Amino acid sequence: MLANSSSSLPARRAFLGGLVIAILGAIFFSAKAIVAKLIYRYHVDAVTLITFRMLFSLPFFAVMAIWQARTALPLTRAERIKIVLLGLVGYYLSSFLDFLGLQYISAGLERLILFLTPSFVLLISFVFLKKKVTRLEWLALLVSYGGTVLVFLHDVQIGGQGNIALGGALVLSSAFTYAIYLLLSGELVRKVGTLRLVAYAMCVSSVACIVQFFVLRPAGMLVQPHEVYGLSLVNAVFCTVLPVYLTMLGVEKIGAGSASQAGMVGPVSTLFLGALVLDEPITAIQLGGTALVLSGMYLLSRKKV
Known part of the structure; x- marks a missing residue:
């Protein structure tokens, strides 16, 4: 008995x-909302913010x-086209x-909405791919969406209906487009490899963001206070590059299922980081809504495959 325990x-x-490792990846990735809110205090718009993020991430x-x-087989033409499309949908548009959306809603609500991405994957699979949805999965959706609506209505009462609705719709669209990316990338990941696909797709996204900037904004807007550069570097290194590595390493060590469950710490960490750094209030309604969303996603993760 002792031998078994020691082994x-x-x-x-x-x-x-x-x-x-997986928990740290989730926390660092969720912190991008906090850093973005800090950058917005310097009157930087979303186009410029994402440009700096991807510009510093690109190297x-x-x-x-x-x-x-250098170490992998060459890509086929079809694979190259798919990677470009995935980079544009999954990392650029999303x-x-x-x-x-973060310009209009709290960091805590943003993280809760993005945490619904797995449910969008499920719904898209049900509607378009005709995959069966179990009772447990429907229950998980009901619970998690109930929690998000609870926090959304709470924020509307505090911040005003128009701005919160617009911000919520934008972030919801972000979660939806990322769900499409996850569905479309499934087969390609098996052929190309996770690390390679992420690297290529992020390069595509970075170039798209930089090109978008020069199309929509004058080059002079690249001149910003040094605080913006510093926060953008933090956003790139600690909230983009590092979480990607940590998440992949976590999946390698404990599997995708356990790593996904570890990611549930994201909304909670954002809620408390928002209170600590941005002075965003934490109320009983927010905690209750967060608990519902986490419960729903936990139920979804417990589905037997």
Whole structure:
């Protein structure tokens, strides 16, 4: 009995280590909403904000892409086209809609809405791919959407109906487009590999964001206070590049299912970081809504496959 316990100890430690890595990835990724709110205080718009984020992220992902290209088989023409489309939908359009919405809603509500992405994957699969949805999955959707609506109505009472509705709709669109990315990337991930796909797609997204800036804004808007550059670097390194690496490492160590459940810490961390850094209030309604969303996503994660 003692031998069995001692032999399972290293495996247990390895799992806990992977769990910590996945949790840190979720926290760092969720913190992008906090950093974005801080940048908005310098009267920077969403187009400029996302440009700086991707501009500072691009060198890291470019190095990753070059390294992957040297050790992997060449891509087919069809795979290259799919990667470009995925980069435009999953990281460019989704991120842009997210940062647009953050101008109008709290960081806590933004994270709750984005956390509904798995439910959008489920709904799209049900409507368009005709996949069966179980009672447990419908219950999970009902509970999680109920929690989001609760927090949404609470924020409307505090911040005004028009702005909250617009911001909520934009972030909801962000979650929806990212769900499309997840569905479309499934087969490509198996062929290309997760690390390679992310590196290539992020490079595509970065170029798209930079081109968008020069189409929509004068080059002079690249001149900003040094605080904007510093926060944008934090946004790029600690809220974009680092979470990608940590999440992939977490999936490698403990599996996608456990890593997904570890990601449930995201909305909670955003709620408390918002209170600590941005002085956003934490109310009983927000905590209750967050608990409902987390419960719904937990139920969804417990589905047997």
